[in-house]
Amino acid sequence: MFTGKAALITGAAQGLGKSFAAVLLQKGCKVCAVDINEEKLQSTVKEFNTVYGEGSVIGNKCDVTNARELKESFKQAKDTFRHIDIVVNNAGVVDEQNWEKCLDINLTAVIRGTLLALDYMRKDRGGNGGTIVNVSSMAGIYPVEFAPAYAASKHGVIGYTRSWAFHPEVQSNGVRLVCLCPAYTDTDIIKSLPKSSVDIELYQKSLQTLGVMKMERVMEAFVKLLEDTDNIGSVLSVNKFGIKYWKMQDAKL
Numbered sequence: 675m676f677t678g679k680a681a682l683i684t685g686a687a688q689g690l691g692k693s694f695a696a697v698l699l700q701k702g703c704k705v706c707a708v709d710i711n712e713e714k715l716q717s718t719v720k721e722f723n724t725v726y727g728e729g730s731v732i733g734n735k736c737d738v739t740n741a742r743e744l745k746e747s748f749k750q751a752k753d754t755f756r757h758i759d760i761v762v763n764n765a766g767v768v769d770e771q772n773w774e775k776c777l778d779i780n781l782t783a784v785i786r787g788t789l790l791a792l793d794y795m796r797k798d799r800g801g802n803g804g805t806i807v808n809v810s811s812m813a814g815i816y817p818v819e820f821a822p823a824y825a826a827s828k829h830g831v832i833g834y835t836r837s838w839a840f841h842p843e844v845q846s847n848g849v850r851l852v853c854l855c856p857a858y859t860d861t862d863i864i865k866s867l868p869k870s871s872v873d874i875e876l877y878q879k880s881l882q883t884l885g886v887m888k889m890e891r892v893m894e895a896f897v898k899l900l901e902d903t904d905n906i907g908s909v910l911s912v913n914k915f916g917i918k919y920w921k922m923q924d925a926k927l
């Protein structure tokens with residue numbers, strides 16, 4: 675199912691994105707790793723090419739909010755691997771002070787990445803079909819009092835992804851779109867503390883209630899999303915209580 679496929683993953687220099695890349699490489703995919711952090715990206719690409727074989731990964735330094743750079747990353751992936759079969763729109767930040775930046779990275783760039791992925795994958799546009807995994811969060815399902823802009827961006831990811839997923843032309847051209855919604859996972863993002871003492875307290879309480887998951891748990895959910903090929907438009911959450919598909923309203927009104 676994965677051997678010979680090629681994936682593009684944003685925010686792949688570290689954290690969840692790096693682990694998504696490792697999982698796909700282990701399964702025989704080639705990967706184009708995209709990230710704004712050039713130093714970390716180069717070190718990740720070097721590590722992966724050593725472990726999985728020279729040429730199995732390319733890195734593209736790119737700010738996902740820069741339309742030209744993101745377009746170039748997709749072109750590089752296609753030129754190198756000849757096709758793009760999996761796209762993981764994963765890059766994200768928590769930044770309530772600079773909430774416009776938070777929305778630009780977490781939502782606008784996911785929209786742009788989805789549109790580019792559709793262009794490269796749709797069979798009527800010369801692609802082979804494929805899967806788009808958009809990374810939302812449990813914060814895309816539940817309210818988050820201490821991070822409202824972050825929650826809005828992640829709710830937006832779910833609405834946008836599900837809307838395209840049920841579009842008849844997208845389905846008939848072989849592209850499947852799904853959403854992954856993890857709870858707190860052990861990466862740098864959970865160190866982005868809110869600023870006010872009330873919000874810090876709310877955040878700490880939430881962290882205490884939910885705990886912090888190990889990366890492996892989220893990877894299990896990621897693989898499930900990719901392997902369950904009949905899960906068009908699905909929203910899969912993963913937290914300490916388990917992995918579950920959410921019953922959402924049907925796409926049709």
Ligand SMILES: NC(=O)C1=CN([C@@H]2O[C@H](COP(=O)(O)OP(=O)(O)OC[C@H]3O[C@@H](n4cnc5c(N)ncnc54)[C@H](O)[C@@H]3O)[C@@H](O)[C@H]2O)C=CC1
Nearest residue numbers: 685689690710737738764765766811856858859861862863
């Ligand atoms: N760790 C967690 O608790 C959870 C994380 N998520 C989501 O998972 C995704 C990945 O986050 P983590 O790996 O946890 O965080 P992280 O902070 O470890 O990694 C985020 C990566 O995105 C990159 N990035 C940030 N802005 C960028 C930009 N403008 N252009 C290109 N790359 C950019 C960073 O350089 C970094 O490599 C995010 O969308 C986050 O919202 C969702 C639920 C839980």
Ligand SMILES: CC/C=C\C[C@H](O)/C=C/C=C\C=C\C=C\C(=O)[C@@H](O)C/C=C\CCC(=O)O
Nearest residue numbers: 768811812813816818821857858863864913915
């Ligand atoms: C502030 C940002 C830090 C990390 C990023 C992460 O994406 C943020 C998540 C923020 C909130 C997550 C809320 C999650 C809530 C829950 O998982 C629960 O309230 C679940 C309670 C019962 C769940 C039973 C079930 O539905 O499985």
